[in-house]
Amino acid sequence: MNVTIIGTGNMARAIGKRLVAGGHDVTVLGKERADAEAVVEELGADGSARAGASGEAIADDVVVLAVYYPDAKAAVEQYGDDLAGKLVIDITNPVNETFDGLVTPPDSSAAQELAASAPGARIVKAFNTTFAGTLSEGAVADLPLDVFVAGDDEDAKRTVAQLVHDAGQRPIDVGPLERAHELEAVGLLHMAIQGTLGTNFGSALKILP
Amino acid sequence: MNVTIIGTGNMARAIGKRLVAGGHDVTVLGKERADAEAVVEELGADGSARAGASGEAIADDVVVLAVYYPDAKAAVEQYGDDLAGKLVIDITNPVNETFDGLVTPPDSSAAQELAASAPGARIVKAFNTTFAGTLSEGAVADLPLDVFVAGDDEDAKRTVAQLVHDAGQRPIDVGPLERAHELEAVGLLHMAIQGTLGTNFGSALKILP
Numbered sequence: 001m002n003v004t005i006i007g008t009g010n011m012a013r014a015i016g017k018r019l020v021a022g023g024h025d026v027t028v029l030g031k032e033r034a035d036a037e038a039v040v041e042e043l044g045a046d047g048s049a050r051a052g053a054s055g056e057a058i059a060d061d062v063v064v065l066a067v068y069y070p071d072a073k074a075a076v077e078q079y080g081d082d083l084a085g086k087l088v089i090d091i092t093n094p095v096n097e098t099f100d101g102l103v104t105p106p107d108s109s110a111a112q113e114l115a116a117s118a119p120g121a122r123i124v125k126a127f128n129t130t131f132a133g134t135l136s137e138g139a140v141a142d143l144p145l146d147v148f149v150a151g152d153d154e155d156a157k158r159t160v161a162q163l164v165h166d167a168g169q170r171p172i173d174v175g176p177l178e179r180a181h182e183l184e185a186v187g188l189l190h191m192a193i194q195g196t197l198g199t200n201f202g203s204a205l206k207i208l209p
Numbered sequence: 210m211n212v213t214i215i216g217t218g219n220m221a222r223a224i225g226k227r228l229v230a231g232g233h234d235v236t237v238l239g240k241e242r243a244d245a246e247a248v249v250e251e252l253g254a255d256g257s258a259r260a261g262a263s264g265e266a267i268a269d270d271v272v273v274l275a276v277y278y279p280d281a282k283a284a285v286e287q288y289g290d291d292l293a294g295k296l297v298i299d300i301t302n303p304v305n306e307t308f309d310g311l312v313t314p315p316d317s318s319a320a321q322e323l324a325a326s327a328p329g330a331r332i333v334k335a336f337n338t339t340f341a342g343t344l345s346e347g348a349v350a351d352l353p354l355d356v357f358v359a360g361d362d363e364d365a366k367r368t369v370a371q372l373v374h375d376a377g378q379r380p381i382d383v384g385p386l387e388r389a390h391e392l393e394a395v396g397l398l399h400m401a402i403q404g405t406l407g408t409n410f411g412s413a414l415k416i417l418p
Contacts, residue, residue, distance in 0.1 A: 175309070186391070189392070
């Protein structure tokens with residue numbers, strides 16, 4: 001599959017690494033093309049990754065918004081109708097500046113807000129509860145990561161589940177897109193306890209057994 | 210420590226079992242005294258558990274509301290000022306009848322609603338993300354359960370953490386009582402995926418490593 005990743009940060013790199021490991025091709029779009037080129041170099045030079053600049057036309061049917069929530073919202077608004085029909089994966093946690101609350105309306109979620117801004121896109125929430133370090137590692141305590149997936153388009157969710165599976169991780173379908181509200185609550189909670197646990201964003205949330 | 214458990218269902222029995230295993234004494238209050246007596250019998254007849262009827266005076270400083278949310282709210286209203294100064298543990302998940310949403314206001318939580326109904330009580334949220342079966346077992350995949358604890362009273366949270374620790378499980382302080390909003394989202398999510406996972410309420414949520 002061909003996947004476009006918007007973003008060049010830790011999560012963009014980790015998701016890129018997992019997708020390439022799963023046998024997929026990625027295009028990385030950065031605000032600066034040089035940043036995207038650096039990510040592509042890091043992902044390996046076997047031709048499965050290419051770099052571009054955000055704002056350029058997206059050819060792929062799957063797009064990962066691997067940026068902070070405000071930038072994800074800006075990207076969705078920038079691309080507008082060009083996202084119609086595309087599978088758009090929202091990985092964001094819309095935390096406030098003090099990391100103790102969310103900036104989204106209390107009865108909504110980042111994913112639902114993005115969906116409202118891109119009515120033609122097939123938005124799927126995923127990867128918002130997996131930190132970049134564990135995702136890059138591809139395991140926690142020798143177990144695959146649990147990647148929670150929410151969305152209203154069953155085909156789109158199946159595609160995301162396949163990508164997660166190919167990446168060696170465990171997809172868990174948690175239901176419709178409105179479940180993103182709960183997933184983002186989990187994301188906030190997981191971040192909020194990093195200091196207490198002393199895990200420095202190296203922990204992962206698993207449903208056992 | 211002496212702990213009063215209001216309720217005679219699966220969670221009341223599981224928490225009672227864990228507390229007794231931790232060396233604590235429990236009083237179980239049931240709507241029907243006979244139900245409480247059955248729980249006490251199940252917990253063992255070594256004198257560390259006694260039965261009573263809900264509504265009777267509570268002598269203990271720690272009270273567990275091990276009932277469904279509407280009944281927890283009724284209990285808090287029934288006892289009123291008698292709960293002032295007591296440590297009250299709210300374990301509820303305020304799910305709706307179809308188990309796909311919560312009945313609490315979107316910017317609140319069961320714990321915060323209960324706290325508003327019992328201004329003198331020291332409310333702590335705990336045990337709402339651990340299913341009764343795993344709690345009764347006291348382990349998942351040979352690991353202690355993670356018991357998330359939220360509250361505004363640090364002393365009260367330390368006491369709950371000690372009880373959890375004595376019970377052989379891992380307490381995780383997630384912050385102030387408003388974090389109950391996220392914990393209840395986790396509770397809903399964990400319930401919502403039981404069908405998909407086929408775990409029949411036998412799974413547990415762990416932060417690894």
